[in-house]
Every structure is written in structure tokens, then in C-alpha cells.
Amino acid sequence: MSDTFSFLLMAWLDPQLLLLTALGTLAGIYVGAIPGLSVTMAASILISFTFSWDINNALALMVGIYVGGVYGGSRTAILLNIPGAPSAVVTAFDGYPLAQRGEAGQAIGLSTVMSVIGGLLGTLVLAGSAPFLADMALEFAPRDYFLIAVLGLLLVSTLSGKSLARGIFSVALGASIGLVGMDMVTAQPRLTMGSMELLGGIHYVVVMIGLFGVAEAFYQLHNLTKVPIKQKVDKIIPPLSMVLKYLPLSIRTSIIGVIVGALPGTGGDIASLFAYDHAKRTVKNPSSPFGEGAYEGLVAPETANNAAVGGAYVPMLTLGMPGDAVTAVILGALVIHGLNPGPMLMIETPHIFWFTVGNLALANIFLLIFGLTGIKVFSKVVEVPKALLIPLILVLCVVGTYSINSNMTEVYWMLGFGILGYWLKVFGFQMGPVILGVILGPLLDETYRQAMSSVGDSGGQFLLALVTNPLSLVLTTVIALVLLGQTPAKTWLTSQFQRN
Amino acid sequence: MSQKFERVQPGEKVFDWLLLLFSIGVLLEAYRIDGIPSVNSPGSFPVGLALVMLASSVVILVSHRRKRRDPRIRNALHEAQVFLHEHFQPHIVVFTFLAVAYLAAIVWASFYVSTYLFLAVTFIYFRHGRVVSSLIISAVAIAVIYALFTLVFRVYLP
Structure with missing residues (x-):
């Protein structure tokens, strides 16, 4: 127990970790x-x-960036009507009208406090549920891991794009990229197109930087000249009565956020949509009509998207399945540092789990401090023109990619993935499923082959095991239902059900 | 009863056909691993993934039947013109060209020199002149990159 507490408080007591968490949150x-x-x-x-850092230092910085980043998007959504992040799209619905009414300061203050409440509740759920889930996961067979990964990727495909087919294509594309290189078992080259350079595979960080960095930079070129309308910001700290008034809604939407965040591939953007919808349906007398500056419309998404952070860590740390694109990156960081995300993480390196929990809580405290201060400086910084930002993003992507293996070929690959990502984005494909495919593709391959080996390479036995093992049966049924839900059969079944 | 149709973007159909061709390419490449794979072989999963890509790209193409072209687009030639106008605007083409030239130049002109030139030229172009401030901002950016990545992060740069 005392060990657990010392790991929990590690980031709070070590000055270097404290500083890195603060820097990460601010950045x-x-x-x-x-x-x-x-x-x-x-x-x-x-x-x-x-890469070369101590794992705790690397995690402290990333946790801070994650927590701060999910919240940061709301500020420009309120002030400029430009959501800085997908999870803040819904925040703009009521946040910007509030700013137009001259209540920008109060809106920012309230969104900060509610984000912190959501973040802390999400962390609490992570601390409470993950150890039990990890214990359960120890009993999972490779077949169950395979099914969980399939389910996760299917959910990503279903929820994150404009069509299931596009989502599934993105996931399969990502998984194929993840399989490029030598086979782990037979050392046979796979999908290398005869290239010697590809025998070592394509580093997923190269794909990530290309798809999220370069593709976004190219995409932003369409809005190069867009000039935001500035708002005046006054008093930022919200009165206690206001916080207490919206606390029940905040707790309800935190729960929504944690649950949605824990579903692989969903994340804060979908959590905030669900929470906004919940607020619209349940709040009878909002402070203003929804969409015209209702504080309830601001509180619900802001609490949920920060609560989703804790939720997203649950499958990542207990099953090795990232909850969203950022936890996919953090999962990559853990693997690079020789750790084993999944149920064994809690047994082999419990300090990493408890450190992460403590660190998430600390980042939320820093969020409260930085969120309620420095607004004047902030308004200046966010006005940085895209004409300056876009070339700088490309330079950072080059530096980031080159620093992985000091290999210029990977930099060219990164640009190639960036251009591919741009076109995929233009035609409605999401980047998240591709990345999750890259990360989970090798895991799917490995668990599938282990599962096959365990039944003597018999397809029939494999299918039988899917329906005879209770957990596998549940997972197979859920997968079938998710797939069925995307077909016209769902509409037919619903109409039959309603008729009866 | 009126039916609502989703709009197809200019160039979307061509892109989706390219995805189908790409899926066929991946399938052929996966087939090369060990021919028709058994249920548990190095090629089984890649072939499976390629088939998934192929099937989903066919579904994407079939879904075009439920979509309609923007009524303002008159014919295929006009669609090509709209597509080029949207995605090949001068500043996008210039930035792409500069990005490729920058990556090519890093090898022989060193990272710092090529980065400075890339930033300066792009800033000047994007900001329609303002040469002096663009040169100064580029120099400051290089100084920050040096301080941050070489001194703090100790990253080896090309």
C-alpha cells in the first residue's frame, strides 16, 4: 500500500517531474x-x-500535453468560434454566443473548472477500475485479445467517419502498413514490394507524424487567409454558486465521458457530442436556449471530453488497446521504453500505472492554475498567423521524424504519408482509424496466429471456440451486433420490433 | 416521396477507384508472401486485410449510386476544373514544391541552411512580401530550433 502511495505521489514530489507535468500542461x-x-x-x-529519456519524464510531459490539449481547444472555440481540437467542436455551439454576449471570461472560467472536475473524475474511475479489469484480462486467451482488437477497430470504423466502409478501409490500410517488414515467426518479408529498406518495417511514429502533422499542415493551407474575430475577455474566475449550480450536470456528463472514452477509438470528440445531446434532452430550463449561449451547453461537452482522458487510459493500460489516437501514441512510447502495456503492466511494472494515475491528477491541478490565469498572453499567442505556423509544423515534422533513426528515407516516407493523409482527409477518411490500425495490426496478426495454433490450425475448431467459450461468445455477439447495426437489417428489425 | 442524396465531391469517384486499384495491388503483394495461404501462415493475415480493403473499396464505390454530383457541376470536364481549382491553388502547389525541394536540399545543404531558406522563402511568399520581418522570424525560428532540439533535447539533426 505504501508503495502504491509513493508511486501515486511521485510526480507531485519530484521537482523535475512536477516541472515537466506543468510544462506539458501549459504547452x-x-x-x-x-x-x-x-x-x-x-x-x-x-x-x-x-526516446532517450527516462520513461517517467517522457510520460509526465505527454500526460500534461494530453490533459492540457483536450482542454485548450475550448478556448479558441469560445473566443474565436474556431475549435482548436475536434473535442471542442461542440463547445463552440454555446461558447461563442456567450463570448458575443460579453461573457467570454466567465465561459472560459466555467469551462476550466468543469474540465478539471471531469478530468479528476475520469482519473478516479481509471484508478478504481483498471486493476480489476487487468486481473480479468489475465484470464483472456489470445482468441479473446484478437476479438477485443477486432471489436475496438470496428468501433473506431463505425464511430469516427462518415461511413463504415471508409472506416474499415482506413483500419485495414493502417494494419497493412503495420505488417510491412519481416514476419516475426518465419522472418519472411511481407508487403515489402521487394525493397530491402522495408524489411525493418515502417516505424509507426513516421506514419503518425505524416498523417497527423504533415497532412494537417497541407489541409490547413485551405484556410491560410482566414482571420478570426477577436473577443474581449474580462473576469475569468467563476462564482462558486455557478459551479455548484452546474455540478450535477457535470457529474452526469463525466460518467458519459469516461464510458465513451474507454471505448477503443472514440475519445473526447464523440464523448462531448454524447454529453451535449444528454444535456439538451435532460435540461428543461437552460440559462439560454441551446445554441444561443446556454451554460449547460458549455459545461456538458467540456466535462465529458476531459473525463474521456481517464477513460481512454483504461483499455490502453489494462488491455494494451489504445482508447484514442493520443493514447495510441502514448502506448507507442511505453513500448519503446521496453514496457508491456496490457494486463502484465500491472504485475510487472505497477509503478507505471500508479504514477500515471497520480500524474493525471497533477496535470488537472495544473490545468486549473493555468486555465484561470494568463488569458491576456494567451489571446496574443493564438493569433499566430497560419502563414507562419504551417511551414514551422513541417520543419518540426522533419526534425521529429529524423530524430527516430537519423534516417532521411524515413523523412521522405513521412512526407509521402502526409500527402496520402491529406487526400484521405479531403475525401472523408479519418486519420485515427489508420493509426490505430498501424498499432493494432501486428497485435491482431500475432493473437490470430496464436489462437489458430492453440486449436491445431483448424478453422473449424477456431470458429467453434468462438461460440463455446463464454467470453469469446460475448465478444463475438457484440461484434456481430455492431456489424448488424450498420446494415439495412437494423432498420428492418427496428420497424418489426416497433410494429409488435 | 422526395429522396435526399448525399453530394459527391469533385474527384471523389476517381480517388475511390484509385483505392480499389491500390487494394488489388496490396492483395497481389500479399499473395506473393506464400501463394494461397493456409489459415495460419505469414501470408494469411495480409491476404485477409487486403481482401477487407478490396471489399470495403467496392462498397465505397457502390455507395456512389446513392450520391449525386453538385448540380452546379455541368460535366466531367467541369468537375476536373473544379477539383483542380480547389486542391491545386497556387499557394498549395508552391508549398508542396517548396516542401519537396526542402527535403531534397537537407542532404546536400545541411539542415540549418535549408531550413532557414525554406522558412524564409515560404514566409515571404505566404505573407506577400514583408521580406525583412520574414527573414528575422526565420532566424529566430532557427535559433529556437537549435536551442530546443540541439541543446535541450540533444537531438541529432541532419
């Missing part, structure tokens, strides 16, 4: 707020610089 707020920069982009680039 995250700006990264999340500046349109054109994203938390995933920052974390992807950062992972390459922190």
Missing part, C-alpha cells in the same frame, strides 16, 4: 488552442524526442 493548452496544431500531432512529434 498542451496552447497546442490544443492554436487551430492547425493538435494534441496528437504534438504527442507524435514529441515521442521521437523522448
Whole structure:
């Protein structure tokens, strides 16, 4: 028990970790707020610089960036009507009308406090649920891991794009990229197109930087000349009565945020949409009509997207399945540092888990401090023109990619993935499923082959095991239902059900 | 009863056809691993993934039947013109060209020199002149990159 506490408080008591968490949170707020920069982009680039660092230092910085970044997007959503991050899109619905009414300061203050409440509740759920889930996961067979990964990727495909087919294509594309290189078992080259250079595979950080950094930079070129309308900001700290008034809604939407965040591939953007919808349906007398400056419309998404952070860590730390694109990057960082995300993490390196929990809580405290101060400086920084930002993003992507293996070929690959990502984005494909595919592709391959070996390479036995083992049966049924839910059969079944 | 149709973007159909061709390419490449794979072989999963890509790209193409072209687009030639106008605007083409030239130049002109030139030229172009401030901002950016990555992060740069 005393060990657990010492790991929990490690980031609070070590000055270096404290500083890195503070720096990460502050940087995250700006990264999340500046349109054109994203938390995933920052974390992807950062992972390459922190290769040689101590794991705790690297994690402290990334956790800070993640927590700050998810919140930071709301600031520009309120002030400029430009959400800095996808999770803040919904915040702009009521945040910007509030700013137009001259209540920008109060809106920012309230969103900060509610984000912190959501973040802390999400962390609490992580601390409470992850050890039990990890214990359960120890009983999982490779077949179950395979099914969980399939389910996760299917959910990503379903929820994150404009069509299931596009989502599934993105996931399969990512998984194929993840398989490039030598086979782990037979050392046979796979999908290398005869290239010797590809025998070592394509580093997923190269793909991440290309898809999230370069692709975004190219995409932002369409808005190069867009000039935001500035708002005046006054008193920022919200009165206690206001916080207490919206606390019940905040707790409800925190729960929504944690649950949605824990589903692989969903993250804060979908959590905030669900929470906003919940607020609209349940709040009978909002402070103003929704969409015209309702504080409830601000509180719900802001609490949920920060609560989703803790939720996203649950499957990542207990099952080795990232909850969203940022936790996919953090999972990569853990692997690079020789750790084993999944149920064994809690047994082999419990200090990493408890350190992360303590660190998330600390980052939320820093979020409260930085969120309620420095607004004047902030308004200046976020006005940095895209004409300056876009070339700088490309330079950072080059530095980040080169620093992985000091290899210029990887830099060219990164640009190639950036251009591919741009076109995919233009035609409605999401980058998150591709990245999750890259990360989970090798895991799917490995667990599938282990599962096959365990039944003597018999396809029939494998299918039988899917329905005879209770957990496998549950997972197979859920997968079938998710797939069914995307077909016309769902509409037919719903109409039959309603008729009866 | 009126039916609502989703709009197809200029160039979307061509892109989706390219994805189908790409999926066929991946399938052929996966087939090369060990021919028709058994259920548990190095090629089984790549072939499976390629088939998933192929099937989903076919579904994407079939979904075009439920979509309609923007009524303002008159014919295929006009669609090509709109596509080029949207995605090949001069500043996008110039930035792409500068980015490729920058990456090519890093090898023979060193990282700092090529980065400075890339930033300076791009800033001047994007900001329609303002030469002096662009040169100063580029110099400051280089100084920050040096301090941050070479001194703090100790990253080896090309």
C-alpha cells in the first residue's frame, strides 16, 4: 500500500517531474488552442524526442500535453468560434454566443473548472477500475485479445467517419502498413514490394507524424487567409454558486465521458457530442436556449471530453488497446521504453500505472492554475498567423521524424504519408482509424496466429471456440451486433420490433 | 416521396477507384508472401486485410449510386476544373514544391541552411512580401530550433 502511495505521489514530489507535468500542461493548452496544431500531432512529434529519456519524464510531459490539449481547444472555440481540437467542436455551439454576449471570461472560467472536475473524475474511475479489469484480462486467451482488437477497430470504423466502409478501409490500410517488414515467426518479408529498406518495417511514429502533422499542415493551407474575430475577455474566475449550480450536470456528463472514452477509438470528440445531446434532452430550463449561449451547453461537452482522458487510459493500460489516437501514441512510447502495456503492466511494472494515475491528477491541478490565469498572453499567442505556423509544423515534422533513426528515407516516407493523409482527409477518411490500425495490426496478426495454433490450425475448431467459450461468445455477439447495426437489417428489425 | 442524396465531391469517384486499384495491388503483394495461404501462415493475415480493403473499396464505390454530383457541376470536364481549382491553388502547389525541394536540399545543404531558406522563402511568399520581418522570424525560428532540439533535447539533426 505504501508503495502504491509513493508511486501515486511521485510526480507531485519530484521537482523535475512536477516541472515537466506543468510544462506539458501549459504547452498542451496552447497546442490544443492554436487551430492547425493538435494534441496528437504534438504527442507524435514529441515521442521521437523522448526516446532517450527516462520513461517517467517522457510520460509526465505527454500526460500534461494530453490533459492540457483536450482542454485548450475550448478556448479558441469560445473566443474565436474556431475549435482548436475536434473535442471542442461542440463547445463552440454555446461558447461563442456567450463570448458575443460579453461573457467570454466567465465561459472560459466555467469551462476550466468543469474540465478539471471531469478530468479528476475520469482519473478516479481509471484508478478504481483498471486493476480489476487487468486481473480479468489475465484470464483472456489470445482468441479473446484478437476479438477485443477486432471489436475496438470496428468501433473506431463505425464511430469516427462518415461511413463504415471508409472506416474499415482506413483500419485495414493502417494494419497493412503495420505488417510491412519481416514476419516475426518465419522472418519472411511481407508487403515489402521487394525493397530491402522495408524489411525493418515502417516505424509507426513516421506514419503518425505524416498523417497527423504533415497532412494537417497541407489541409490547413485551405484556410491560410482566414482571420478570426477577436473577443474581449474580462473576469475569468467563476462564482462558486455557478459551479455548484452546474455540478450535477457535470457529474452526469463525466460518467458519459469516461464510458465513451474507454471505448477503443472514440475519445473526447464523440464523448462531448454524447454529453451535449444528454444535456439538451435532460435540461428543461437552460440559462439560454441551446445554441444561443446556454451554460449547460458549455459545461456538458467540456466535462465529458476531459473525463474521456481517464477513460481512454483504461483499455490502453489494462488491455494494451489504445482508447484514442493520443493514447495510441502514448502506448507507442511505453513500448519503446521496453514496457508491456496490457494486463502484465500491472504485475510487472505497477509503478507505471500508479504514477500515471497520480500524474493525471497533477496535470488537472495544473490545468486549473493555468486555465484561470494568463488569458491576456494567451489571446496574443493564438493569433499566430497560419502563414507562419504551417511551414514551422513541417520543419518540426522533419526534425521529429529524423530524430527516430537519423534516417532521411524515413523523412521522405513521412512526407509521402502526409500527402496520402491529406487526400484521405479531403475525401472523408479519418486519420485515427489508420493509426490505430498501424498499432493494432501486428497485435491482431500475432493473437490470430496464436489462437489458430492453440486449436491445431483448424478453422473449424477456431470458429467453434468462438461460440463455446463464454467470453469469446460475448465478444463475438457484440461484434456481430455492431456489424448488424450498420446494415439495412437494423432498420428492418427496428420497424418489426416497433410494429409488435 | 422526395429522396435526399448525399453530394459527391469533385474527384471523389476517381480517388475511390484509385483505392480499389491500390487494394488489388496490396492483395497481389500479399499473395506473393506464400501463394494461397493456409489459415495460419505469414501470408494469411495480409491476404485477409487486403481482401477487407478490396471489399470495403467496392462498397465505397457502390455507395456512389446513392450520391449525386453538385448540380452546379455541368460535366466531367467541369468537375476536373473544379477539383483542380480547389486542391491545386497556387499557394498549395508552391508549398508542396517548396516542401519537396526542402527535403531534397537537407542532404546536400545541411539542415540549418535549408531550413532557414525554406522558412524564409515560404514566409515571404505566404505573407506577400514583408521580406525583412520574414527573414528575422526565420532566424529566430532557427535559433529556437537549435536551442530546443540541439541543446535541450540533444537531438541529432541532419
